[in-house]
Amino acid sequence: MASITLSKLSWSTPDGQGVLSDLDAAFGRERVGLVGRNGVGKTTLLRLVAGELQPLGGGVSVTGTLGRLKQAVRFGERETLADLFGVGGALATLRRAEAGEAGVEELSDADWTLEERIAAALARVGLDARPDTRLAELSGGQRTRASLAAAVFAEPDFLLLDEPTNNLDRPGREAVMALLAGWRAGAIVVSHDRELLDQMDAIVELSSLGAARYGGNWTLYRERKAAELAAAAQDLAHAEKAAAEIDRKAQRATERQDRRDGAGARAGARGGTPRILLGARRSNAEASRGEGVRLAERQRAEARTAVAAAQARVEILKDMAVTLPPTGLPANRTVLRLEGVTAGHDAGRPLIRDLSLSMVGPERVAVVGPNGSGKTTLLRLIAGQLAPIRGTVSVAVGFAMLDQSVGILDPGASIRDNFLRLNPGATENACRATLASFLFRADAALQRVGTLSGGQALRAGLACVLGGAEPPSLLILDEPTNHLDIDSIEAIEAGLTAYDGALLLVSHDETFLARVGIQRRLELSPPDRAGA
Known part of the structure; x- marks a missing residue:
């Protein structure tokens, strides 16, 4: 029987900061949601199970095979889907055989079912692409789907999935949920996606108290x-x-x-x-x-x-608090206007064609659409990071934008220094108070941004964008819930609900969109469909 057992497992960062300590847990043929606050060690635990990290103490015992999906896919310029699946050489052999160039030994080793099996794995995640497609040609969401297909390709005994629905559009999220709904082997899923977690057979919560197991899905876990x-x-x-x-x-x-x-x-x-x-x-x-x-x-x-x-039964937690001062934005004030905008990085194949949009007063607009339809391109256009090919863009109020990579932050500087750079009028006390409300207290505020986890970096970016004395009248947010733990997401939801400015955001999280009170949706289509 396939199994994963953790015995007194401990791990610390190279500088000696403890992350996991004396952790005991066991996983069998079940789908387990691994939850916990940012920085508690969820991704670290998956890396230890996968053998990418070595324990400082205790051990990991794995019986069976593993398929691994990471949060981010790193690839070379010429790397293909076949390379991602680990079958680049085998596919090259098939190509030589088809061209009549393969030797006798190569022909005997050729796997003539390979392309069919790759296509079947890609179909399971709703991705239609050839094995020789370069990864650089795929959108972030498509690469996530491809990585998930590669993880299930060899039918492993366990799937290790780290935020599998991040960057995915609605069809992509549904494809992941459908795959896991039909998965009959083991799976450990790190996720903040409440819909996905509701499909789990059990929830394991990591905290400073250790690992606690709860039978049933996310809803039952929250109740218990x-x-x-x-x-x-x-x-x-x-x-x-x-x-x-x-x-x-x-x-x-x-x-x-x-x-x-x-x-x-x-x-x-x-x-x-x-x-x-x-x-x-x-x-x-x-x-x-x-x-x-x-x-x-x-x-x-x-x-x-x-x-x-x-x-010992009560974990002492500090809750994140997002409290925004009023912006005083009048109800009839024009916030932004786009007229006949065509935009994209390639003038011959623009992502956005002849788009017009206006926002007035504290409107809340969600930009939605499939991966590759130009949602992030539109936000960059509005923020002035990209010039339109045609048309005009006018933003009439002060604004702030937070993108998926938290590019607003200098990775070489501390969180404190980034906050003071982005909020030049803030005092040291005001800076520290704001950062503390976003869970960066005392020396934690002096951490270098480049050393933070994905969730911590996003939280730091939110603190710098939302925490000034005079918040902007327009907030532009690109997938603001990616990498955040669920407690932080709920705090952001509460803060944005009370925010009295205009809100323009991209998100595939329907629960989040409903809770922040979206009033209107702008749906974009990919360039091979009807124009936006």
Whole structure:
């Protein structure tokens, strides 16, 4: 039976920062959602299981084969789908055989079913492409689909998937969910996609307390987790109350004993009591006081043990808080206007053709469409990062844009320095307070951006864009939930719901779009379909 077992698994960064400690977990023939806050070690755990990292302590035991999907696909300029599948050489042999150039040994080793099996794997994720298609020709979402197809190509015993729906359009997300719905082997899925997590057989939560397993999908996990947290908080409050009551009783007992001892001493000082009797009374009083002290200490120790046990069940978390000052944007103010815009990197094959768009007041518009339809191109056009081929673009208010790669941040500078550069009027105290609200407290604010995880970098970018004293009247966000943990997504949802400016965003997360109150959708089509 295929299995993955983690035993006392520990790992630290090269500079000694602990990430995983004494982790125990087991995975079988099931689909498991691996969840937890950014930086808790989810991607690290997948890399340890895959053998890409070596444990600092403990071990990983894998019985069976693995298929791996990473968050980002790195590729060379000439690398093809066949190379991604690991069959570039075998495909080249087939090509030589078809041309009559293959030797006898090559013909005997040729896999004549290879192309058919590649096509079948690509079809499972809804991607129609030839094996010799260069990866550079594919969009980010198409590369994600291709990588998932490569992971399932050899029918592994376990799939290790790291954010498989990131960068995918709606059909792509549905293809991933359909694949996993029919997957009958094992799968460990790191994801913040609440729809996808609702298809899991179990949820494993990574936290500072270790790995906790919950049977059932995301919805059941949230219900059970909420009940557990409430019960743990109640037990902690009860234990702390009991400890305080023991302290009060011990203090009252000590004060009563002191009063009795004082009264006895005063009576002895007045005379009339034999000295031997006074000595006996003092000895009895000291013995009684000693016994009371020992009893009080035992009760205090038991109470402290109960408090510690209750605290061990409660993870001390700081919640992210996104609170934006008002922008004062009038309801009738024109925010932006595009008239007859054609744009793209290739004037001969523009992604956007003859597009007109206007936004007035605090409107909320989502740009939607399949991968490769020009959504990110449109945002870059509005932000002035790309000039139109034809037409005009006018932005009439102050704005800020946050792209998928968080390119607004200097990777060589600290989070603090980036914030002060992007918000030049901010004081040091205001900077630190804002960064703390985005979970970068004290020395965490001094981390270099280039060392952050994907989720941490996005959170830092959001802090720098949203955290100034005067937020922009127009926010332009490109897939703002990519790489964020779910608690952070919910905090962003709450902050954007209260934001009174205009919002233009690209997102494939339907739950997120619904919760931030999108009022209108602009649907783009890829260039081989009808124009936008």
